[in-house]
Amino acid sequence: MPSRAKRMLVPLGTLLGLLLLWQLSVQLGLVPNFLLPAPTQVLAALVREAPLLASHALTTLVESALGLAIGCAVGFVAAVLMDRFEPLYLAFSPLITISQTIPTVAVAPLLVLWFGYGLAPKVVLIVLTTFFPVTVSLVSGFRSVDPDLLDLMRVMRASGLQVFWQVKMPAAAEHLFSGLRISATYAIVGAVIAEWLGGFSGLGVYMTRVRKSFSYDKMFAVIFLISALSLALMAAVDLLQRLCLPWKRAERK
Amino acid sequence: MEACGNRPPATVPALEARRLTLSWDGGSHVVARDVSLVVGKGELVCLLGRSGCGKTTILHALAGLSRPLGGQVLLRGQDVTGKAGNVSYMLQKDLLLPSKRIIDNVCLPLVLAGVPTAEAHERAKPLFERFGLAGCERLWPSELSGGMRQRAAFLRTYLMGHDVVLLDEPFSALDALTRADMRSWYCQMSARLGISSLAITHDVDEAVMMASRIYVLEGNPAAGVPSRVAAEVKVPVAREGLSAAEFALMPEFLACKREVLSHLG
Numbered sequence: 001m002p003s004r005a006k007r008m009l010v011p012l013g014t015l016l017g018l019l020l021l022w023q024l025s026v027q028l029g030l031v032p033n034f035l036l037p038a039p040t041q042v043l044a045a046l047v048r049e050a051p052l053l054a055s056h057a058l059t060t061l062v063e064s065a066l067g068l069a070i071g072c073a074v075g076f077v078a079a080v081l082m083d084r085f086e087p088l089y090l091a092f093s094p095l096i097t098i099s100q101t102i103p104t105v106a107v108a109p110l111l112v113l114w115f116g117y118g119l120a121p122k123v124v125l126i127v128l129t130t131f132f133p134v135t136v137s138l139v140s141g142f143r144s145v146d147p148d149l150l151d152l153m154r155v156m157r158a159s160g161l162q163v164f165w166q167v168k169m170p171a172a173a174e175h176l177f178s179g180l181r182i183s184a185t186y187a188i189v190g191a192v193i194a195e196w197l198g199g200f201s202g203l204g205v206y207m208t209r210v211r212k213s214f215s216y217d218k219m220f221a222v223i224f225l226i227s228a229l230s231l232a233l234m235a236a237v238d239l240l241q242r243l244c245l246p247w248k249r250a251e252r253k
Numbered sequence: 254m255e256a257c258g259n260r261p262p263a264t265v266p267a268l269e270a271r272r273l274t275l276s277w278d279g280g281s282h283v284v285a286r287d288v289s290l291v292v293g294k295g296e297l298v299c300l301l302g303r304s305g306c307g308k309t310t311i312l313h314a315l316a317g318l319s320r321p322l323g324g325q326v327l328l329r330g331q332d333v334t335g336k337a338g339n340v341s342y343m344l345q346k347d348l349l350l351p352s353k354r355i356i357d358n359v360c361l362p363l364v365l366a367g368v369p370t371a372e373a374h375e376r377a378k379p380l381f382e383r384f385g386l387a388g389c390e391r392l393w394p395s396e397l398s399g400g401m402r403q404r405a406a407f408l409r410t411y412l413m414g415h416d417v418v419l420l421d422e423p424f425s426a427l428d429a430l431t432r433a434d435m436r437s438w439y440c441q442m443s444a445r446l447g448i449s450s451l452a453i454t455h456d457v458d459e460a461v462m463m464a465s466r467i468y469v470l471e472g473n474p475a476a477g478v479p480s481r482v483a484a485e486v487k488v489p490v491a492r493e494g495l496s497a498a499e500f501a502l503m504p505e506f507l508a509c510k511r512e513v514l515s516h517l518g
Contacts, residue, residue: 148346149348151316151318152344152348153365154318154337155316155317155318155338155340156338156362156366157337157338157366158365162365166365170350170351170352171352245352247351247352247393247394250395250396251351
């Protein structure tokens with residue numbers, strides 16, 4: 001097992017090396033500059049456009065947060081119902097899987113058609129993409145509970161609600177967080193795709209505008225920003241996990 | 254490490270099974286037929302049989318977790334057939350909840366019964382010392398060794414508050430030395446607390462070492478031969494004050510073991 005410092009430094013070094021390679025290949029003229037901006041140019045664009053990007057990012061973040069929150073709530077309710085009622089699990093688990101094979105870019109224009117250019121189609125799209133990882137991880141978490149443990153709870157005369165909160169939910173919590181991590185990245189990407197296909201503000205709208213004006217430095221700037229936002233959201237989920245599952249730290253020791 | 258003392262059965266049995274006939278998952282495949290056994294007050298009895306002979310199924314029925322096809326389970330003379338929650342139950346796995354600290358794990362039966370957490374903690378704390386768990390209150394289960402986890406599981410079982418305890422191979426997941434320690438520890442502990450125990454095991458030495466009486470199960474339900482009680486063997490009384498190792502070398506121990514093995518076939 002490599003040390004913590006090594007695990008941090010090696011990927012960071014790789015990233016910096018690749019950026020350097022990119023910078024050099026543009027500066028030496030190996031790639032024409034009008035096709036590919038240098039990292040320094042991207043950084044400059046990022047700084048120059050910061051106020052405008054911030055206002056667009058705010059729209060995207062609000063949509064993502066709202067969609068993610070609703071998606072989690074829907075996913076939670078679906079998982080609890082599917083765990084509680086076996087016929088619902090049998091009826092809906094294949095349908096939920098099938099629903100995830102439908103490409104987002106195919107659904108998004110329909111949602112714009114149905115719900116207009118405002119907040120609604122974005123939120124709906126995010127809910128559709130984020131509830132799935134939450135539901136699937138929770139259902140598998142609920143099912144991971146040892147049947148012997150459920151017997152033991154019966155011997156202790158636990159009610160259904162007590163079994164849920166004392167045993168099932170803690171067992172599913174770890175699964176839930178790995179699902180939530182995926183959902184968090186889907187949320188940002190989902191918002192951008194929905195904005196791309198129609199809207200008045202947001203990083204996706206900004207993207208279509210700079211693409212039409214062939215401002216590739218700004219294009220890369222917004223890509224970097226979207227990555228950063230997704231990473232920040234994942235980090236927030238990890239932090240929440242550490243706070244909610246204090247026993248996992250003891251297990252790793 | 255001391256061998257277990259013998260406790261003679263009292264007149265009113267703590268637990269009694271009358272002609273239990275059992276199936277797997279309530280189906281028609283009969284696992285055990287006409288199983289009758291008695292556990293006296295304060296007695297430690299073993300139910301011995303090969304793997305797959307239906308020991309756990311019988312224990313499930315005794316715990317009230319499943320309904321037998323026929324027969325009765327009596328607790329101090331009361332019919333409790335198919336009713337869970339009247340006896341304490343302990344499994345081979347410690348089944349501690351990883352998400353709860355040891356104190357909260359052992360207090361679970363109290364909290365489930367509606368005792369406020371603070372009061373449950375107050376009631377459990379003095380017992381930590383007696384169960385060899387002093388200082389473990391605030392630890393997570395993953396921070397404890399196998400033997401300590403099993404002690405915590407015993408404390409939780411004790412806090413279920415019933416004086417009849419069913420044990421499903423409670424020591425078999427432990428390493429040999431810890432197992433011997435835990436075995437004699439359990440015998441002393443249950444004697445002191447006046448607990449009546451029925452333990453199932455496939456280990457002849459363990460049965461002779463712990464129990465005052467042994468019910469030997471025979472049968473092969475997987476091959477269509479339902480299990481039945483082939484014999485009831487009394488363990489000689491002479492082990493008082495002997496260490497487990499000394500007892501295991503005595504002619505009485507070996508004679509008893511030979512008898513049990515002869516019934517196992």
